[in-house]
Amino acid sequence: MKKKIPSAWKSIRLGIIILMTLVVFAYGFQVTKINLDEFRKESRQESRVRVIRALARPDILEYQQVETSVAAPLYIPCQTVESKNPSFDQSQPYILLIPACGAPGEYIQVEGFNFPPGLKGLVYFIPSPDPNDKLALQRGNVQTDHQGHFVYELQLPDRHSDQVQYLRVVVRQNVGHPHFSDAAIETWDKIIETLFLALLATTIGTLLAIPISFLAARNLMKDVKSSLTQISLMIIGLTLGIYFSMTIARWMRGIADLVRDDLTSTIIVAVFCGLASYNLFRYGFYKPENGKSFGVRVYLPQVAQICALLFTFQFLFLICQVGIQTGLTITPRLGNLAFLGNFITRFSDLINTSLPTIIALSGGAIMGGLSSYCGRRVSEKLPQKLLKWINFGFSIAAGVTICLIIGSAIGWLYEIQNETQIRLIPASIGALIGAMISLSTKPKEPLPIGLAIYSITRLVLNAVRSIEALIMAIVAVIWVGIGPFAGVLALGLHTIAALAKLYSEQVESILPGPLEAIKATGANRLQTIVYAVIPQIIPPYISFTMYRWDMNVRMSTIIGFAGGGGIGFLLIQNINLLNYRAASTQMLAIAIVVATMDYLSSWMRGKFV
Amino acid sequence: MLSVNNLTKIYPGDVPALDRVSFDVPDGQFLAVIGLSGAGKSTLLRCINRLIEPTAGQIIWNGVEITSATEEELREIRRKIGMVFQNFNLVYRSKVITNVLAGRLGYINPAWSLINHFPHEDVQKALTQLERVGIADKAQARVDELSGGQQQRVGIARALMQDPQMILADEPVASLDPALAHSIMHYLEVINKEEGVTVICSLHFLDLVHRYADRVIALKEGQLVFEGRPEEIDDYRFKEIYGTDAERVG
Ligand SMILES: Nc1ncnc2c1ncn2[C@@H]1O[C@H](COP(=O)(O)OP(=O)(O)O)[C@@H](O)[C@H]1O
Ligand SMILES: [Mg+2]
Numbered sequence: 001m002k003k004k005i006p007s008a009w010k011s012i013r014l015g016i017i018i019l020m021t022l023v024v025f026a027y028g029f030q031v032t033k034i035n036l037d038e039f040r041k042e043s044r045q046e047s048r049v050r051v052i053r054a055l056a057r058p059d060i061l062e063y064q065q066v067e068t069s070v071a072a073p074l075y076i077p078c079q080t081v082e083s084k085n086p087s088f089d090q091s092q093p094y095i096l097l098i099p100a101c102g103a104p105g106e107y108i109q110v111e112g113f114n115f116p117p118g119l120k121g122l123v124y125f126i127p128s129p130d131p132n133d134k135l136a137l138q139r140g141n142v143q144t145d146h147q148g149h150f151v152y153e154l155q156l157p158d159r160h161s162d163q164v165q166y167l168r169v170v171v172r173q174n175v176g177h178p179h180f181s182d183a184a185i186e187t188w189d190k191i192i193e194t195l196f197l198a199l200l201a202t203t204i205g206t207l208l209a210i211p212i213s214f215l216a217a218r219n220l221m222k223d224v225k226s227s228l229t230q231i232s233l234m235i236i237g238l239t240l241g242i243y244f245s246m247t248i249a250r251w252m253r254g255i256a257d258l259v260r261d262d263l264t265s266t267i268i269v270a271v272f273c274g275l276a277s278y279n280l281f282r283y284g285f286y287k288p289e290n291g292k293s294f295g296v297r298v299y300l301p302q303v304a305q306i307c308a309l310l311f312t313f314q315f316l317f318l319i320c321q322v323g324i325q326t327g328l329t330i331t332p333r334l335g336n337l338a339f340l341g342n343f344i345t346r347f348s349d350l351i352n353t354s355l356p357t358i359i360a361l362s363g364g365a366i367m368g369g370l371s372s373y374c375g376r377r378v379s380e381k382l383p384q385k386l387l388k389w390i391n392f393g394f395s396i397a398a399g400v401t402i403c404l405i406i407g408s409a410i411g412w413l414y415e416i417q418n419e420t421q422i423r424l425i426p427a428s429i430g431a432l433i434g435a436m437i438s439l440s441t442k443p444k445e446p447l448p449i450g451l452a453i454y455s456i457t458r459l460v461l462n463a464v465r466s467i468e469a470l471i472m473a474i475v476a477v478i479w480v481g482i483g484p485f486a487g488v489l490a491l492g493l494h495t496i497a498a499l500a501k502l503y504s505e506q507v508e509s510i511l512p513g514p515l516e517a518i519k520a521t522g523a524n525r526l527q528t529i530v531y532a533v534i535p536q537i538i539p540p541y542i543s544f545t546m547y548r549w550d551m552n553v554r555m556s557t558i559i560g561f562a563g564g565g566g567i568g569f570l571l572i573q574n575i576n577l578l579n580y581r582a583a584s585t586q587m588l589a590i591a592i593v594v595a596t597m598d599y600l601s602s603w604m605r606g607k608f609v
Numbered sequence: 610m611l612s613v614n615n616l617t618k619i620y621p622g623d624v625p626a627l628d629r630v631s632f633d634v635p636d637g638q639f640l641a642v643i644g645l646s647g648a649g650k651s652t653l654l655r656c657i658n659r660l661i662e663p664t665a666g667q668i669i670w671n672g673v674e675i676t677s678a679t680e681e682e683l684r685e686i687r688r689k690i691g692m693v694f695q696n697f698n699l700v701y702r703s704k705v706i707t708n709v710l711a712g713r714l715g716y717i718n719p720a721w722s723l724i725n726h727f728p729h730e731d732v733q734k735a736l737t738q739l740e741r742v743g744i745a746d747k748a749q750a751r752v753d754e755l756s757g758g759q760q761q762r763v764g765i766a767r768a769l770m771q772d773p774q775m776i777l778a779d780e781p782v783a784s785l786d787p788a789l790a791h792s793i794m795h796y797l798e799v800i801n802k803e804e805g806v807t808v809i810c811s812l813h814f815l816d817l818v819h820r821y822a823d824r825v826i827a828l829k830e831g832q833l834v835f836e837g838r839p840e841e842i843d844d845y846r847f848k849e850i851y852g853t854d855a856e857r858v859g
Contacts, residue, residue, distance in 0.1 A: 285720045380679045513698035516660055517764075521771055522688030522715020530723050531711050535703045 054580030058588050059183040063174030068093050068116055071131040071168040075101035076156050090114075093148070095169050104158040112169055115148040121171035123152060127159045131166040142169060183582035186570060187589050193484055194566035195593070197559070198552035200488045205495025205552075206545050212496065213503030214529060216457040219515075220507060224450025224525075228391045228441055230375035231449055232398035232434070237371025238364045239401050245363025248310070249356040256317040263325055270318035273311045280308035306366065313359050316351060323348025379444055387443035392435065399434025400427045457500075464497035469555050473564035484565025491552050491559060502544045503537070510536040543605045550601035557590045610635050611657070611775065611807065616666035618652050618831075626652040628831040629666070634809060634824075636671075636774075639801045641822035641839070642811040645851060648828040650811035654777045657809070658690045659683055670775075688715025691768025691806075693797075695780040697760045701753040705744070705763050708752055709735040712770025731770075738766040742796055758789040765796050776800065778810040782817070790814070794821050815842065 038044060070093050078101035088094035093114040102108050110123065120143055124136035137157070142150045159165065180188075214220055226234075259265045284305035327345030334341050375394075379387060407426030416422050441447065472490035480486050510533060518532040560568025567586055574583040611634040618627040626649045634640050642650050655661040657668060659675060668675040675686055691712070699708050713731045714722055721727075727735075739745045742762035747755060752763060761781060768776055778797060782790035798821055801808045812818050818825055819839045827835035827842075827850040835842070835850055848855065 285718060376680070511698075513694065513696050514700045516655075517692065517694060517698035517767070518700075518711055518714065520658055520660055520687055520690070520692040521712050521767070522684040522686075523711070524684060524714075524719055527714045527719060527722055530725075531703075531707075531714065532700060535700045538702070 051580050055584040055587070057581055058584035059181050059581035060585055060588075061178040061184070062181040063178050064176050065172045066175050067170060067172050068121075069168060069170045070095050070112070070115075071126070071166045072097050073100065073131075073164045074125075074156075074167045075164060076159055076161060077101065077103045079162075093171075095167070097167060102156045104156050104160065106156050108154050108156060110142075110152040110154050110167065110169070112142065112144065112150045112152075113148065115144045115150065115169075115171050116173045117144055117146045117148045119144050119171050119173055121150070121169055123154065124168045124170065125157055125159070126166040126168055127157075127161065128165065129163045131168065133166075136168060142171075144171065181585075183574075183579075183585050187567065187582075187585050190567040190570045190586070191589050191593060194556045194560075194568075195553065197484045197487050197564075197566050198491065198549060198556040201491035201495055201556070202545065202549045202552050204488070204492040205499055205548070208496045209499035209503055210541070212457065212461070212500040213507060214533075215453055216461060216500055216504035217507035218451075218454055219510070219512070220529070220533070221450035221454040222448070224448075224453070225446035226372070226449045227375070227379040227444055227446060228395055228438060229379040229387065229443075230372050231447060232391070232394035233375035233378075234368045234372035235398040236394070236401055238368035239405070241367025242360045242364035244367070245360045246356065248363065249313070249359040252314050252317050252359070253356070255314065256321050259318070260321050260325075263322065266318055266321050266325075270315055270322060273315035273318060277308045277311035277315055280304045280311060284308055309362065309366075313355065316355055320348040320352035320355070324352065384443050388438075391438045391441075391443055395438035396431045396434035399430035399432070399437070401430070403427060403430030403433070461497045461500050464493065465501060467494070469494040470559060470562050473559045473562040477563040482563040482565070482569075487556060487559040487564030487566055490562075490564055491555055494555075495548055495552060499544060499548055502548075503541060506537050506540040506544070507533060539608055542608045546601040546605050546608075550597045553597045554594050557594065611668070611670045611809075613657070614667040614669070616653070616656055616668065617664050618649075618656055618661065619664045625831050627656065627663070627666075627828075630828070630831070630833045631666075632826050632833060632836055634807060636807055637801070637805040639798070639808045639810070639821060639823045641818045641825045642809065642828065643813075643815070643818060643825060643850065644811075644828035647830075649831040650828055651779050652831075653828065654692075654779050654809065654811060657777055658687050658692065684715055688771055689774045691771045691773035691776040693761070693764050693768050693776060693778040693781045695783045697757075697764045697784075699752045699760055699763055699767075701751070703752060704748070705739065705750055705752055705755070706732070706735055706748045708763055709738060709748075709766045709770055712767040715771065735766070735770060738769045739763075741769070742766050757785050758792065761785060761789075761793050762796070765793070769800065773806055775807040775809065778808060780811050780813060783813050787814075790817060791820075797821070815839075815847075818842075 072095050074097055078099075091114070093112065095110055095112045098109045098111065100108075112121075115121065120141060123139045123142060125139050126133050126136050128135060139154060139157070140152065142152045144150045154167070255269075256266075259269055281304075284301045323344050327341050327343075327348060331338050331341030331345065378390065382390065403426035404423065407422045410416070411422030469490050472493055473486055476486035476489040480489065514532040514536065515528060518528045523531065556564075556566045556568075557571075558568045560566045560570065561572050563569070567590060571583055571586040571590070574580070574586065612631075613633070614631050616627050616630045617625075619625050630649075630653065642653060644650050652661060656663045657675070659678075663676060666676065670686070673682075673686065675683070678686055700711075707725070710727050710731060713727060713734075717727060717731065736745060736748060739748055739762075742765055744755075744759050744762050744766075747759060747763075752760060755763065764781075776797065781797065782793050785793065794817060797808055797810065800806045810822070812822075822839050825835065825837060825839050825842065826833060827846075829850060835846060842850070
């Protein structure tokens with residue numbers, strides 16, 4: 001073996017590295033202001049001790065207390081008359097001041113009798129002729145012996161007065177059984193709120209993350225290719241679909257509003273719509289014969305499905321009205337179960353509010369799907385030459401559509417009123433891009449639209465994921481106000497992004513074999529996902545969801561710092577109010593919940609996978 | 610009849626896997642495809658139902674050009690072609706019956722299939738097919754509880770569910786115990802002989818080729834180097850197909 005001889009260069013290099021590290025650290029000390037002077041200050045030390053002691057005594061249980069409070073007159077300085085203790089009922093607690101007057105700074109002896117035995121008490125000086133005056137200055141502690149007797153040396157305060165002043169001794173005695181303190185009860189309420197906040201955020205996040213994760217999985221998206229005709233028609237169809245369905249949604253809401261005030265007719269119309277949609281759906285999904293039907297009849301089931309969907313939405317609008325009304329009516333009568341009535345109202349309202357969006361999206365999806373289907377048929381059937389011209393037209397139209405949308409978004413954001421800037425310029429740019437794309441591709445060439453969607457989805461997910469939930473909470477608070485709802489929104493959004501990423505990685509790592517086999521049976525894309533992909537990803541999805549719930553509980557305990565509701569809100573309040581014993585209770589609760597969730601989620605993950 | 614004309618596949622990165630392969634398969638024939646691994650057998654079989662898009666060439670089946678079929682036409686063609694894989698390609702976490710029923714996906718109403726609803730006749734049919742391959746008692750078991758031989762039977766049952774006119778089998782017995790090979794090949798033979806289903810099967814062992822195939826084609830580095838009856842493969846041909854280092858076994 002060759003022996004290594006450290007060369008001079010090596011030593012110099014090492015020296016330089018050490019020196020540079022030192023400089024970096026020194027600068028780090030400078031910018032992070034590491035300085036122990038503040039740490040050593042007396043006031044810091046005092047507050048440190050106070051806080052640590054308070055934290056060690058979380059405010060959970062308390063006793064009902066009986067107070068033994070005795071006052072005795074005191075003169076500072078001594079008056080010529082009456083400077084002695086009054087006489088006392090010797091069977092009751094009483095204190096003797098020896099002497100009962102003195103100059104400021106002098107010591108007197110305070111002796112107590114017949115107090116409850118073995119307890120701590122407080123000595124107050126009351127600078128007022130009224131012994132029950134609110135202003136009481138704490139002077140020290142006493143400890144009663146087993147006979148209820150104590151002796152205390154009091155240094156007289158610098159409070160001259162011609163009048164009588166008082167000295168009061170208060171001993172508190174716990175009676176009865178311990179019970180939960182207000183802080184503990186409040187903490188419990190907020191912990192429940194925290195857990196449900198996390199639960200809702202996780203549920204919403206999971207539900208939305210699942211479909212998104214398929215869009216963000218490369219192995220599923222890379223084969224999705226469409227011709228330019230199809231893509232352009234889909235963009236146009238999607239936009240028009242969203243636009244028209246928004247109009248339809250308005251009409252539907254109008255119909256629901258018409259009958260709103262009369263519960264009976266609302267229910268009748270709702271039942272009618274429900275039945276209509278049920279029957280149309282049954283017809284639309286009627287089991288096919290293996291043969292083919294001909295002519296217009298082929299499309300009847302599709303038409304029925306769309307009508308069924310329309311009736312379903314109308315039904316939902318009406319049912320929401322019924323829900324809101326019912327909830328409002330029954331809530332006051334439910335007593336302890338009022339939250340159920342409340343839930344019905346809130347949930348119906350939520351659906352009612354989000355229905356137009358759902359309708360718009362479904363309408364967009366349906367129109368987009370239909371026009372994309374037409375586009376495919378067109379590009380399959382027509383000859384190249386003709387298609388080239390058709391593509392040219394559609395592609396320009398699609399480009400204009402997209403750019404107009406972007407243009408109006410920019411116009412809205414920057415409050416531009418100028419028509420040229422938000423209409424004409426984007427439209428011409430869009431037309432130009434569309435024309436260029438249609439000229440630079442072959443008419444039937446399959447374009448990798450799947451990969452494009454995949455990349456955009458990934459980009460958006462990464463962007464959203466890089467924003468901390470706590471920061472999202474600040475934004476959500478501006479949107480919907482302080483409270484747990486803001487927390488749910490913020491955590492939910494973060495969960496969508498984070499889970500969609502994790503999920504899509506799972507989709508990417510599935511076995512390709514079953515996918516291939518299901519495709520080979522003639523299954524369509526959606527069937528392939530349901531039969532080959534989903535069974536493979538269920539265990540990791542469950543495991544990630546558990547993990548995320550665990551994380552969301554953790555996050556929801558502090559999301560309140562930013563106004564997002566939950567226990568964090570209480571904690572930060574108590575810290576700001578210097579109410580450290582209550583804060584300690586909340587920290588303890590957080591620790592217990594987080595540890596329990598940690599254990600539970602790992603246990604459940606172990607069970608499922 | 611299936612006719613393959615000048616079929617060429619070049620994988621990304623200029624890997625030529627098939628080079629102007631042409632051959633015909635009459636209906637009802639049991640065609641074996643042989644060749645070293647990497648010769649292009651799997652690629653050839655997957656080009657026939659376009660699980661892999663061919664780079665050039667034509668595949669015509671009963672007058673329909675598979676290579677130019679649209680997506681929808683392709684699905685209708687695929688559902689008539691059963692496929693059996695070397696690694697079974699079953700969904701391991703699903704039940705046997707679900708895997709078998711998946712063979713009907715090309716036929717049934719897509720909307721129903723998404724909620725795992727199959728017509729009653731199809732469920733009956735699946736049970737019949739499982740009985741046929743001798744594992745009717747395993748219908749409700751999960752696939753990963755089955756042995757390799759049983760799994761391949763599930764694979765065959767799935768292909769049979771398609772009412773196939775042709776079966777593509779990509780080394781169906783290569784990951785099985787040789788003792789089990791015959792029982793699996795036997796099912797393919799029965800389907801071929803009794804129902805007249807065309808079978809195109811890539812195989813590793815020549816004795817299996819001799820025992821089951823009506824005709825053989827051999828691939829070498831993506832080119833068709835032999836086409837004929839199994840008996841015609843003599844020592845000279847063997848060395849031509851498998852290379853001079855190869856020893857004949859079986
Ligand atoms: N997806 C792929 N990408 C690139 N090359 C591939 C791919 N699949 C197979 N090949 C190559 O194509 C050739 C033929 O492979 P294959 O058809 O699997 O052969 P066989 O089934 O006869 O073993 C091999 O050289 C292989 O490396
Ligand atoms: Mg192979």
